[in-house]
Amino acid sequence: MSEADVIERSADKVAHENQKLHKRLCRQVGQAIGDFNMIEDGDKVMVCLSGGKDSYALLDILLTLRERAPIHFEIIAVNLDQKQPNFPADILPAYLTKLGVPFHIENQDTYSIVKRLIPEGKTTCSLCSRLRRGILYRVADELGCNKIALGHHRDDILETFFLNMFFGGKLKAMPAKLVSDDGKHMVIRPMAYVKEADSERYAEVKQFPIIPCDLCGSQENLQRKQIKNLMREWEKKYPGRVESIFSSLSTVVPSHLMDQELFGFKDIKADGVASPLGDIAFDEEPCSTPTMGTIPLQPM
Secondary structure (H helix, E strand, C coil): CCHHHHHHHHHHHHHHHHHHHHHHHHHHHHHHHHHCCCCCCCCEEEEECCCCHHHHHHHHHHHHHHHHCCCCCEEEEEEEECCCCCCCCCHHHHHHHHHCCCEEEEECCHHHHHHHHCCCCCCCHHHHHHHHHHHHHHHHHHHCCCEEECCCCHHHHHHHHHHHHHHHCCCCCCCCEEECCCCCCEEECCCCCCCHHHHHHHHHHHCCCCCCCCCCCCCCCHHHHHHHHHHHHHHHHCCCHHHHHHHHCCCCCHHHCCCCCCCCHHHCCCCCCCCCCCHHHHCCCCCCCCCCCCCCCCCC
């Protein structure tokens, strides 16, 4: 086989893998939309575009699905220019204009507000997020959008789950669909089933003009970074563990937790009737005992 044949075969293999990736993302996003009834006929969806890999992927996949969907819905891309130093304000308008997607750039100097209120060296993410959320709700009103689509993926949801459990004492994650704080909009996360690794690779394949997220110079969220590293180590050493944890978020048994608001523990009585919510739930072993011994919860 000639060198040219080897190169051609390699290129064909890469193209095939890229096509599989695109199909997988379309399937996963479509499944999430269907499972949670995220988008309906006549919706006007505001896709929040930050310039990061995930929001680019979200917009790209939604545009593909819209062409195939049996319903009609509108898409408008919205970017909030927070006037961070060195922000390349021309990148997104140029990209969206070339793509032919309706878009709106909202200019709000939240950067100055955050820098004024947050002491030097402290993370700015929380206040920045709250300010950004309020602005986006207002913009959605002004644009007549009833759905606000965010680019959070599966790993974001799991990281939030562990952050709330480890540092907040709550079993709480990042929902795929919820009503906005002001009660006027539906916030959706169509990328809920997408792995971050797939989103990263898709961004490379599509060559999205990524805008780095560290423009404000704020410190990285160290707690989230810890969780991210922990999950990556788990997946590397014990493939399938992260997937199993994510699946558990959709398979909740309130009777076997301890939240008295979710389950009426005080009112249950032994009435002589067998119940699937009783001790029988423990008859099915959730997993076999590892042959290598106890699996550590933290990286070695």
